Amino acid sequence: MIPANFTYHKATSVKEAIALAETHGEEAKYMSGGHSLLPMMKLRFATPEHIIDISKIEGLSYIKEEGDVLKIGALTTQTEMEHNANIKENYPIFSDAIKLTADPSVRNVGTIGGNIAHGDAANDQPALMLAMRATVVAEGTDGQKTIPIDEFFQGFYMTALEPSDVLVEIQVPKAKKGSGGAYNKVERKVGDYATAGVAVHLALNSDGVCQEVGIALTNVSAVPMRLDRGEELLLGKKITDDLIEQVGVMASEDCEPTSDLRGSEAYKRSIVNTITKRMIRLALERAQH
Amino acid sequence: MKHTITMTINGAPVTAEVDSRLLLVHFIRENLDLTGTHIGCDTSNCGACTILLDGKSIKSCTYLAVRADGAEITTIEGLAPEGTNHPLQQAFHDQHGLHCGFCTPGMILRSVDLLKNNPNPTEEEIRWGISGNLCRCTGYNNIVKSVQQAAKEMQNESESV
Numbered sequence A: 001m002i003p004a005n006f007t008y009h010k011a012t013s014v015k016e017a018i019a020l021a022e023t024h025g026e027e028a029k030y031m032s033g034g035h036s037l038l039p040m041m042k043l044r045f046a047t048p049e050h051i052i053d054i055s056k057i058e059g060l061s062y063i064k065e066e067g068d069v070l071k072i073g074a075l076t077t078q079t080e081m082e083h084n085a086n087i088k089e090n091y092p093i094f095s096d097a098i099k100l101t102a103d104p105s106v107r108n109v110g111t112i113g114g115n116i117a118h119g120d121a122a123n124d125q126p127a128l129m130l131a132m133r134a135t136v137v138a139e140g141t142d143g144q145k146t147i148p149i150d151e152f153f154q155g156f157y158m159t160a161l162e163p164s165d166v167l168v169e170i171q172v173p174k175a176k177k178g179s180g181g182a183y184n185k186v187e188r189k190v191g192d193y194a195t196a197g198v199a200v201h202l203a204l205n206s207d208g209v210c211q212e213v214g215i216a217l218t219n220v221s222a223v224p225m226r227l228d229r230g231e232e233l234l235l236g237k238k239i240t241d242d243l244i245e246q247v248g249v250m251a252s253e254d255c256e257p258t259s260d261l262r263g264s265e266a267y268k269r270s271i272v273n274t275i276t277k278r279m280i281r282l283a284l285e286r287a288q289h
Numbered sequence B: 001m002k003h004t005i006t007m008t009i010n011g012a013p014v015t016a017e018v019d020s021r022l023l024l025v026h027f028i029r030e031n032l033d034l035t036g037t038h039i040g041c042d043t044s045n046c047g048a049c050t051i052l053l054d055g056k057s058i059k060s061c062t063y064l065a066v067r068a069d070g071a072e073i074t075t076i077e078g079l080a081p082e083g084t085n086h087p088l089q090q091a092f093h094d095q096h097g098l099h100c101g102f103c104t105p106g107m108i109l110r111s112v113d114l115l116k117n118n119p120n121p122t123e124e125e126i127r128w129g130i131s132g133n134l135c136r137c138t139g140y141n142n143i144v145k146s147v148q149q150a151a152k153e154m155q156n157e158s159e160s161v
């Protein structure tokens, strides 16, 4: 399978990328890892006339803590995240997700920025970002802007990014004492997109009362979704088995899955319930240690 | 539109003119005649097209040739000097890590990257490590054994240096 004809451009800086995108308008697409975009182009689901390669831009691949945030450069590959000592030690939610994302060769190329910018509810990172209440940093014709994650995902493959915006960085709250997160998904076979997945982030105070909570779901809605009702129920309380049961039920009720090759709607609602409960328990255990 | 690209393939410099849309696997097989890199699924699922790009395993059916400009590429043909076997090649031979051999170049190159990052993997780590490479013949057990043999061999080698 060969993609439709297009013209390739290599950008060596964010400014150059934005200028190229401005020149070519709607017909241009950025490519970072290309592991979401190129498969779509080969199947002719996407036929951009111009590809602007941003993967060679220097300085957009890093993982660092500054102040209260963990900053991840958009071009950081999923493999780089997988092997990062700080992530392994302090951000198990990422390690959970990355191990279940595609396979090692895909992760060698696919970037965190691309995984989010793609705006696909089947991708794993969006749910993590919602759960951790990430901030997206983008650069466009008017300079840099920050976009809260709740405003980022706007529709099926649609995000708050303007066509010429380059996602440059993702920021999530730094791990702290009493915080913990977890992610899991059910997949038909290793490396598959999620049949359903759930990300949970919690922070407890010294009395074990829930101070921060984020719960988000993968691939059971057209747009990556936050489980508002479940978060409201847990916030400000000590998390008990009874509350966990209730949130599991809420997740199965509020998600919006459709029946497809990965399973029926009823099956997906049922596994969302189970994964949600398991991930709250795991996040809780991690937050307590 | 044509682009001039220069890269190192199996140690030798190569310069070529390529179309924007030419896939790296086609460049390797058709322009360079290195047909050890196979095409299985053509959809980035099977790993038959796996090569090393700057030391990392990638699926060359999902990579534009033009993006490999400046890269250092290793295909199965260049893994060991002519007439010799890389420890992984030897191990696949010794442990019957292949039947038809279609998946083998990809399996071996993927395993090179795996062992570089994790010289002494557990069985489970090997299975996760080759999870993007499908084999329709062996049932994987002998592939796992091959990687284990090579890991041991390569560690002994590095210790004796």
Ligand SMILES: Cc1cc2nc3c(=O)[nH]c(=O)nc-3n(C[C@H](O)[C@H](O)[C@H](O)COP(=O)(O)OP(=O)(O)OC[C@H]3O[C@@H](n4cnc5c(N)ncnc54)[C@H](O)[C@@H]3O)c2cc1C
Residues within 6 Å of the ligand: A029, A030, A031, A032, A033, A034, A035, A036, A037, A038, A039, A054, A074, A075, A100, A101, A102, A103, A106, A109, A110, A111, A112, A113, A114, A115, A116, A117, A118, A122, A123, A124, A125, A161, A165, A166, A167, A168, A191, A192, A193, A194, B043, B044, B045, B062
């Ligand atoms: C076989 C296979 C299995 C996979 N399985 C999974 C899975 O289980 N879970 C999962 O989450 N993902 C999966 N993926 C997707 C993979 O993780 C992608 O690499 C990732 O989602 C996209 O990253 P990329 O860098 O390749 O993005 P690209 O493909 O380069 O880009 C994706 C989209 O985002 C835009 N974009 C990219 N970077 C930027 C940026 N910095 N600024 C603005 N726009 C940008 C592009 O224009 C494009 O529209 C799979 C891929 C394959 C091939």
Ligand code: FES
Residues within 6 Å of the ligand: B038, B039, B040, B041, B042, B043, B044, B045, B046, B047, B048, B049, B050, B059, B060, B061, B062
């Ligand atoms: S041919 Fe490239 S992954 Fe199957």
Ligand code: FES
Residues within 6 Å of the ligand: B097, B098, B099, B100, B101, B102, B103, B104, B134, B135, B136, B137, B138
């Ligand atoms: S040996 Fe035949 S596909 Fe692996």
